[in-house]
Structure formats: structure tokens, C-alpha cells
Amino acid sequence: MDQPPKIYLYRRIVLAKLFIDEHYAEDIDLDAIAGEASFSKFHFIRLFKMAYGKTPHQYLTRVRIEQAKLLLEKGESVSDVCFAVGFDGVSSFTHLFKRFTKMTPSAYLRQQQQRKEEIAAAPLKFIPGCFAAQNGWI
Amino acid sequence: MITRVNHFSIFVLDQDSAYDFYVNKLGFKVHTDASMGPGKRWLTVTPPEQPDLEIALMAIDEGMMFKKDTAEKMRELVKAGTFGYAVFECNDLVATYEELTARGVKFKKPPTKEFYGFEALFVDDSGNWFSLGEKKKED
Numbered sequence: 259m260d261q262p263p264k265i266y267l268y269r270r271i272v273l274a275k276l277f278i279d280e281h282y283a284e285d286i287d288l289d290a291i292a293g294e295a296s297f298s299k300f301h302f303i304r305l306f307k308m309a310y311g312k313t314p315h316q317y318l319t320r321v322r323i324e325q326a327k328l329l330l331e332k333g334e335s336v337s338d339v340c341f342a343v344g345f346d347g348v349s350s351f352t353h354l355f356k357r358f359t360k361m362t363p364s365a366y367l368r369q370q371q372q373r374k375e376e377i378a379a380a381p382l383k384f385i386p387g388c389f390a391a392q393n394g395w396i
Numbered sequence: 397m398i399t400r401v402n403h404f405s406i407f408v409l410d411q412d413s414a415y416d417f418y419v420n421k422l423g424f425k426v427h428t429d430a431s432m433g434p435g436k437r438w439l440t441v442t443p444p445e446q447p448d449l450e451i452a453l454m455a456i457d458e459g460m461m462f463k464k465d466t467a468e469k470m471r472e473l474v475k476a477g478t479f480g481y482a483v484f485e486c487n488d489l490v491a492t493y494e495e496l497t498a499r500g501v502k503f504k505k506p507p508t509k510e511f512y513g514f515e516a517l518f519v520d521d522s523g524n525w526f527s528l529g530e531k532k533k534e535d
Contacts, residue, residue, distance in 0.1 A: 311487050377430050389438075
């Protein structure tokens with residue numbers, strides 16, 4: 259049975275995660291991260307998965323997709339978003355995005371822009387009546 | 397019978413600062429951020445894996461909800477750390493503690509084995525406190 263890693267190992271794993279959180283848009287070499295964390299690649303992947311439930315590669319992909327969603331919510335174009343979050347081609351980006359979100363990036367962009375317009379036009383539709391009433395908005 | 401929670405509210409001293417804390421430090425997602433007129437804002441966030449549980453970050457302002465003196469008292473109570481709102485869950489408490497600490501989240505209690513379980517306590521940027529526990533591992 260796997261034992262929980264010791265605190266200094268935790269810190270190295272957490273630093274690796276924070277590195278991915280910050281540098282997801284770059285061409286990250288996960289082997290190099292394992293090296294910086296002074297682990298063998300196998301040991302690094304095992305400890306990372308124990309802490310976060312995903313391998314570093316799965317986690318990096320997840321972060322890129324989540325960041326892509328945020329940029330699409332801001333109205334940026336699909337191709338700009340694709341390269342801004344570290345993917346190297348629109349086709350692989352679209353494929354992965356659809357796998358995670360069940361819709362294409364362009365459909366997500368349209369859906370989010372429509373939602374923003376609806377919130378701006380009729381915010382009360384998005385607020386439970388009790389809260390709106392307490393605040394004097396209705 | 398009651399079946400689910402879909403909204404609850406946390407009173408915060410400043411919604412801009414709370415946005416930064418809950419989104420950029422804790423990693424929550426913005427659900428709805430709507431301007432409700434000058435100085436009024438409806439802001440809700442969701443935990444990353446609970447997209448249908450909206451946590452409303454409510455400003456403590458004088459208005460319909462609070463008279464001036466009540467708002468002042470409420471702000472003092474929040475600042476003093478009177479209110480504990482929720483128990484949050486993570487997969488790995490020590491890793492999450494290390495990560496949130498690195499992001500600047502203040503803990504009242506580091507991960508500690510109590511007789512009732514393994515928990516840590518952190519405070520938000522206003523003074524509200526929360527327990528953080530670990531998801532039960534499958535046998």
C-alpha cells in the first residue's frame with residue numbers, strides 16, 4: 259500500500275503543480291520538472307497522482323483547457339486562445355476541448371457570449387428571488 | 397423533503413478582494429458576476445468540482461439588508477473572525493495546505509489529526525473561517 263509522502267516530498271510535488279499552474283502556456287517538459295524536483299520520472303508521476311488524482315500530463319492538459327475556457331468567456335478567438343494556452347494546433351485543441359467540455363471551443367465561445375449578454379440585459383434571471391428581494395433589487 | 401443546496405451566502409468586507417481570494421487563491425470559478433447598479437454587484441463562485449453550488453459573496457453595505465449601525469456591527473464581527481461558514485473538501489490535505497499557503501492563504505490551524513478527523517482551518521480575506529478536510533479514501 260502507498261504511504262503518504264513526507265513533507266519535503268509534498269513540497270516538491272506542490273512546487274511542481276504551482277510551476278504547471280504558472281507556466282502552462284509554455285512548452286513544458288514534464289521530465290525536466292521531475293528532474294528539478296529531484297525525482298525519478300516514475301516516482302514523480304506516482305506521487306503527483308497520489309496528491310492530485312491525475313498524472314502531471316493529465317493535470318497540465320486540464321489546466322490548459324480551464325484557462326482556454328476563461329479566455330473564451332472573455333470573448334477571445336478560438337485560434338488566439340489555442341496558442342495562448344500552449345496548444346500547438348487548433349485541431350488538437352478542438353479535439354481535447356470537446357473531450358473535456360462536450361462542446362467545441364467555438365460553440366463554447368458563442369454560448370458564453372450569449373450568457374454574458376443575457377446577464378447584462380436581465381441580471382435578475384440569474385439571482386434567486388429571495389436574495390434579490392432582500393437587496394431591494396425587485 | 398429538502399434535497400439539495402444550490403446557493404448559500406458569505407458576507408465579505410470587499411467584493412473585489414473576495415473575488416481575488418476565492419478565484420485566484422482558492423481556485424474557485426466565477427459563476428455569475430452582474431452589476432446591479434452603482435456600487436451594487438451580484439457575485440457568485442463555485443468550488444471547482446461543484447459547478448451547481450453557487451456561493452454568493454455578499455457585500456456588507458448599508459441598504460435594504462443592513463441598516464447603517466447593523467452593517468458596521470456586522471463588519472466588525474466578520475473582521476473579528478466570528479463566522480465559520482463551511483467545511484471544504486480536498487483530495488489531499490497536506491498537499492492542499494502547502495499549495496494554499498504558497499498562494500498566500502492564512503491558516504488558523506495547519507493539518508491536524510483531531511479525535512474527529514484530519515482537518516485544517518483557514519480564513520478568507522475578510523476574516524471568515526472554514527474547515528478543510530480530506531475526501532474519504534475508497535477502501
